[in-house]
Structure formats: C-alpha cells, structure tokens
Amino acid sequence: MFSQVKVIRTTSPVNGGYIWLELFPETVSKGHGLKWLGEQLNILPGEMAAVGNDFNDLDMLDYVAFPFVLANAPSDLKANYPHVMHSNRENGFTEALARLGIL
Secondary structure, three states, rough: OOEEEEEEEEEOOOOOEEEEEEEOOOOOOOHHHHHHHHHHHHOOOOEEEEEEEHHHHHHHHHHHEEEEEEEOOOHHHHHHOEEEEHHHOOOOOHHHHHHHHOO
16 A cells, blocks of 8 residues: 555564554665665675564565574464574574574
8 A cells, every 4th residue: 555665563572462563664674674784794695694583574584594583483484484493581592593503
C-alpha cells in the first residue's frame, strides 16, 4: 500500500505472545545497516555473520553468509535457518562465535 514504507513484524519484548509492527522508511533495516558498514570497512557479505532472534532481523540474516538464529526465536524463523544456537539466556551468541572459530 505504501511503496516507501517497510513494515516489519516483530515479537513484543513485553509478552512473547504479542506481535508488533514496526514501520520504517524502505531503506532502514539491520540488513541495510550491515551493507553500509561493509561498504565503509570493505567487508563483503560473504565474510559476515549475524545472530538474530526475531522477525526484525530477517534482512540482516538474509544479507550475511553465516546467519545464526537463537533458540528463543519464533518457530517460523528457526525453520528458515539451519544454524539454531542456544537462547539468548544460554549464551547463544557466544555459541555462534565458537561455531565460527572466533572463540
């Protein structure tokens, strides 16, 4: 309906049963942020990894070569990415770094 607006579904941090909609200009997302940062630092998407846990992470996860999803992510999200780490409360981010050989 609005060609210059991006609507992102996200899970409420207040209650995981609620769904929020975030409205942004079309070029605003975590994926666009990574693209810009990569261009500034001369890092290709094939050299990037990302860790996400909600629908507002989709652009970021789809942009990088090594996407990781945390166990506390919605089931729909976990079904689309092969690397599901422990939850954010169980050091899932650290697990992803270890899987990449960084730790």
